[in-house]
Amino acid sequence: MVTSRDVARLAGVSQSTVSYVMSGRRSISEETRRRVEAAIEQLTYQPNAGARALASQRTQVIGLVIPFAPGVEPSGLLPFIETIASCARAEDHDVILVTADEGSAGLTRLAGRRLCDAIVMMDIGAEDARIPVAASLDVPVILIGVPDDSAGLHCVDVDFDSAGRLAVEEMVAAGHEKVVVIGYAPAVIERNVNYVKRFLGGTASAAVLHGIGHEVVAPDATGREGARGAVRKALEIAGSRPGLILPNSEVQTPHVLQALLDHGLVPGRDVSLVGLCTDAVAETSTPQVTNVSLEPRDVSRRAMSTLFRLLDRRDDPAAELVELVTPRLTRRETTLAVP
Amino acid sequence: MVTSRDVARLAGVSQSTVSYVMSGRRSISEETRRRVEAAIEQLTYQPNAGARALASQRTQVIGLVIPFAPGVEPSGLLPFIETIASCARAEDHDVILVTADEGSAGLTRLAGRRLCDAIVMMDIGAEDARIPVAASLDVPVILIGVPDDSAGLHCVDVDFDSAGRLAVEEMVAAGHEKVVVIGYAPAVIERNVNYVKRFLGGTASAAVLHGIGHEVVAPDATGREGARGAVRKALEIAGSRPGLILPNSEVQTPHVLQALLDHGLVPGRDVSLVGLCTDAVAETSTPQVTNVSLEPRDVSRRAMSTLFRLLDRRDDPAAELVELVTPRLTRRETTLAVP
DNA sequence: TTGAAAGCGCTAACAC
C-alpha cells in the first residue's frame, strides 16, 4: 500500500506537508506543492479512509436510510438515491446505505461506529419511532419528509399543501365546479405518512376558498383494478364535466388514463385531470398530463445543501427547520381550456 | 466518545481482552466475558469503524456500483440493492454506494482509499471499460451480469439462454407453430448488454430444435406506443394463434396486454404470452402472466455468497467463475391450454 | 487465560 510517507519521501518533504497540500489547510510554496502533487500522481497515492477518519474525526461519508419494502416497488426512490449520491460526491463524500428494516438500530450503528458524519433519512412516518433516536445522535440528521414532531431535526419535503392548492386552482381556471381527488391506496394510508393529509388538506381548503365542490375517493387497491374502481366512483360522484385530481400519479397515471378512455372520456376534452408527479412522468404519458411537479431531485438537493451547511458549521441558526420545496403546475394536455 | 479503553477500565481487564471478547479470536473465561459484555452493554459501546479498519485492514464494508440513468427509471434495481444490503448486514457488513456515472474512478476510489473490502458491480456491458480496471484492483470484485471477457472476475447472472429456451418450450407445449419475440427497445440495445443476445439466442436455437418458426420484432420505443407498435407488427407476422414472448416484461407487460385487448385478443384464449419477469410482476398483472422467472433477489444472494466466500479466503479455486441462476417457468393464465 | 505494547496511516497542534 502506498502511504503519505511514501509520497513525502519521494517529494523530499515531511508527511505533514503532504497532508497540508491535500487539505489546503495551510499555505504551501508553489515549488513544494508541485513536487508533492507530482509524487502523488506518480505513486497514484490515495489516502486511507480509515486512518483519515481516525485522525480527523471526519469520515467523509453520509449515511442514507432508505425505505425497505420487499415485494412493493417504491416507485421513484432511485432519483433520491442518485441525487443524494451525486451531491455527496460533489463535496468529496461517499454514501453508506442502510435500509429502513433495521429501524433505529441502523441509526445507532451509523452514529455509534462513526461510519458517517451525517445522516439523511427518507420515508418518514407521521409518528416515526426513529425520530427521537435520530434526535439523540451526535451526528446531524436530515429528514426527507415531515413528521408530526421533528424533535428539532431539519426536514425537507415538497410543499404538499401548496401542491393541493395549485391543483384545485387549475380546476377552477378550467371552469369546473367540483373536483374529485382520487386519493391514496390503503397501502399508503397504512404507512401513515404526513403528505397524505397535507395534500388532501391543501385541496380541501382551496376548494372551500374558491367555493367549489370537493370529494375524495380512495382506491381500494393499487394497480389497474384499483384505479378502475376509483375512476368509476369518481365519475358517479362528479356528474358532468368532472375535474379529477390524482395525487399518487407516478404509478397510477397510465391506469387512470386507460380507465377514463374505457368510459369514453378523453382527458382534456371531456374531463380534466391534474396529476401530482414528476415532469418526466407527466411528459411521457399519452396524453401528456397537466401536473403539479414532484421533483425528488430538487428535494434531495435541498436536503444535501442543508446537510453540508450543518457539517461545515456554517450553521446559520436562523435557518428554517422545515424546508418545503414549492411545487409548480405545468399545463399540458389533460386540462380543459378555459371556457 | 466511548472507547474500548473505557470498557476495559470498567470491566477491570485490558483493552486487548475487550477486543478478543468482541472478535472471539481467542478463548476467554466465562467470568471475564460476562464482565466485559456487561460493561459494553452499560456504556453502549460501539467500536470505531475507522480505527478498526486501520488496525485490522478490514473495513467491514462492501462497495456497490449501481447503474446511473437520470431520467430513465431502471426498473427493478431496488430489489438488488435491498438484497445486497440485507446479505451484507447478515455478515455484519455495510454497503457503500457508488453510481456508475463515476465510471472507473468510482472503483479506484473504493479500492485505493480502502473504503471497502470487496465490490459488487451491476449493469455490466458486453465490453465494459470498467472490467480491466476492476480486475486490476486489490479487492475482490463480483459482477452482476456477464461481459464478453470477464478478465478472471466472478460473474453472477440469470441464465438467459435457458430462459429463452423455456419460453419457447412452453409455446411448443401450447401447440404454437410460430413464436414472435417482442424484442428489446433501442435504449436497451444501445447499452450493449449481453443478456439481450443470450435471451434471443436461447429462443432462436430452441425454435430451431423444435422446428417452429421464430421471429423478433423490436419495439421502436419504450412505453405504451412502443408496445402498441410492436404488438401490431408481431400480429401481422404471426398469423393466427400467435405465440408471443416478451423479454423485458417488467415495464412492458401492462402495455402489451392492453394492446392485445385493443386488438380483441384475449391472452390465454386467442394468443399465448410468456413474459420474462419476476413472479411478483407476473402475479399482479391481469390476467396473470405465464412467466419465466427473473429473480433479482436470487441473483443478488448468489453474488453475495460468492463474495463472502472470497473474503473469507475459503476461496475454493474449483468454484466456477460464471454462475448462472437457472430460471423457472410458471404457467399462469396467458398461455393456451395444451390442445 | 490474560496483559503490555507496538503500530495501522493519517491529521493537527506546536515548534521553528
Next chain:
DNA sequence: GTGTTAGCGCTTTCAA
C-alpha cells in the same frame, strides 16, 4: 513556509 511529534481507537503480536 516547513518539520517534528503526539495521538486518533483499534487489533495483534509477544510475553507471561
